[in-house]
Structure formats: C-alpha cells, structure tokens
Amino acid sequence: MVDSRPDARTLAYINLYAVLGTLENLCELDEGARALLTNKKPIAIGFQVKGGPSATLTFYPNGRCRMEDGLTHCDILLPFSSCEKFNGMIDGTVTPIPSKGFQHIKFLLKCFVPLTDLLTKYMRAKPEDLEDPVFFDKSTTLMLYTIAVAIAQIGNQDAIGKFSAHLIPDGDISVCIKDGPGATIRVEDHHMITLKKPAATYRAVMEFRDMKLARDLFDGNVNAVACIGTGDIRMGGMISMVDNVNRILDRVALYLA
Numbered sequence: 001m002v003d004s005r006p007d008a009r010t011l012a013y014i015n016l017y018a019v020l021g022t023l024e025n026l027c028e029l030d031e032g033a034r035a036l037l038t039n040k041k042p043i044a045i046g047f048q049v050k051g052g053p054s055a056t057l058t059f060y061p062n063g064r065c066r067m068e069d070g071l072t073h074c075d076i077l078l079p080f081s082s083c084e085k086f087n088g089m090i091d092g093t094v095t096p097i098p099s100k101g102f103q104h105i106k107f108l109l110k111c112f113v114p115l116t117d118l119l120t121k122y123m124r125a126k127p128e129d130l131e132d133p134v135f136f137d138k139s140t141t142l143m144l145y146t147i148a149v150a151i152a153q154i155g156n157q158d159a160i161g162k163f164s165a166h167l168i169p170d171g172d173i174s175v176c177i178k179d180g181p182g183a184t185i186r187v188e189d190h191h192m193i194t195l196k197k198p199a200a201t202y203r204a205v206m207e208f209r210d211m212k213l214a215r216d217l218f219d220g221n222v223n224a225v226a227c228i229g230t231g232d233i234r235m236g237g238m239i240s241m242v243d244n245v246n247r248i249l250d251r252v253a254l255y256l257a
Contacts, residue, residue, distance in 0.1 A: 012083035034063030041114035046074030076101030148183035152192035171203035205239035
C-alpha cells in the first residue's frame with residue numbers, strides 16, 4: 001500500500017520551486033519587493049539540499065528575480081544536510097549557515113529575509129489585508145503560481161502524485177482565472193513542468209470564473225466538484241487530463257497547509 005502521508009523530500013521540492021520560486025512573481029507584482037533590491041550588481045543565492053533539489057535564485061539591480069534549476073554561478077551558497085533541514089528554514093525553525101559568500105550576509109538579512117517575509121504576508125494573508133482589492137488580486141495571483149508549480153512537483157516526486165501523472169498524456173493543460181492570470185502545466189512522458197504564463201494552445205483547460213472564486217477554492221472555502229457542477233469552474237478539452245490534475249491538486253493542500 002502506498003503511504004498517503006506527505007513526505008519531506010516532496011515538500012523540499014515544493015518549498016524550493018513553488019514557494020521560493022514565487023519570489024520571481026512577487027518582484028514583478030510588488031513595488032515594495034523591488035525596492036528591497038538595492039544591490040548594485042546581480043547577487044545569486046544557491047540552495048543545495050542533500051538528497052533533494054538544488055536551484056539558484058538571482059536578484060538583479062533592476063528589481064527582478066529569477067530562479068534556475070541546479071547550482072549555476074552563485075555568490076552565496078546555502079547547503080542543507082537533509083530535506084528536513086531545508087524545510088525547517090522555510091518554516092522558520094532552522095537558520096541556514098552559508099558555506100560561501102559570508103561577505104553577502106547583509107544582503108541575506110536586509111534583502112532576502114524581508115522579501116520572504118513579504119511573500120509570507122501575501123501567501124498567508126490576514127482577512128483585513130484581503131479587504132484591499134489590489135492586495136487581494138496580488139495575493140491570489142501569487143497563490144495561483146505557487147499552487148501550479150506545486151502540482152508539477154507533487155506529480156514528479158510524491159508517490160500518489162506520480163501515479164496520477166502517469167495517467168496524463170503529453171500536452172499542455174491551462175490552469176487560469178478568467179480575465180486574469182494563468183499558468184501552463186506541461187506534461188512530457190509523464191513528467192510535469194509549470195510555465196508561469198497562460199497557455200498559447202492546450203489540450204485541456206481548467207478556468208476559474210473570477211479572482212474571488214479562485215481565492216475561495218485556494219482557501220478551501222468552496223468545493224471544486226460543486227463549482228464544476230455550477231459552471232463556476234470551466235473544464236474543457238481532454239477531461240481526463242484535468243481529472244488527474246485535480247487529483248494531484250487535492251494533495252497540494254496537504255503540503256502547503
């Protein structure tokens with residue numbers, strides 16, 4: 001029998017690519033995030049997780065941020081002895097120690113940490129903050145990107161997720177909010193990647209009626225199956241692809257709770 005419990009390794013992939021990876025979009029959407037990047041030249045932070053993922057986040061002087069898979073040139077290297085230790089950094093119980101780039105500690109403390117704090121403000125928004133429609137839209141957009149990337153990581157790493165991914169044929173699946181942001185989940189030989197942009201063409205689509213409906217779904221306040229029945233979530237194309245993505249989506253909440 002397959003263990004249905006979340007595992008630390010899959011969570012590490014989600015935390016790196018889906019959570020920290022959303023810093024890319026935070027810097028695009030939030031002027032305050034861009035203002036934190038006062039560095040005069042690009043600074044790259046490498047994350048190396050033993051037995052898990054590795055990626056590089058580069059912060060540019062113009063306020064942009066980009067994540068790349070693997071360890072490219074990095075000014076700061078943060079190694080983690082296990083997936084559990086890396087996950088501990090994300091939940092605030094572990095303080096990482098750089099093995100390279102001690103001269104950039106100020107950047108970590110004055111720029112990187114405030115950026116992650118700002119991301120947390122959007123991702124775990126307080127009810128009073130969500131009353132601001134601009135904040136609401138930004139928060140919901142960031143959640144869409146995070147969830148879309150998490151779907152791919154669960155499909156690739158989680159035992160139950162991989163079972164569902166194995167049933168999905170090759171092609172693009174559009175996950176989007178009507179008249180709003182969208183993401184593309186691309187499946188190739190049962191391996192999933194997420195492109196944080198709307199699908200130009202797709203084999204299947206899952207479209208939420210509006211930002212409010214998407215938010216209610218992300219927060220667990222409405223039932224996806226019921227919303228499909230009422231037409232608040234539109235499914236089209238090869239429905240079996242969306243069905244299996246929905247099965248993976250059910251596991252996202254277990255990891256991102």
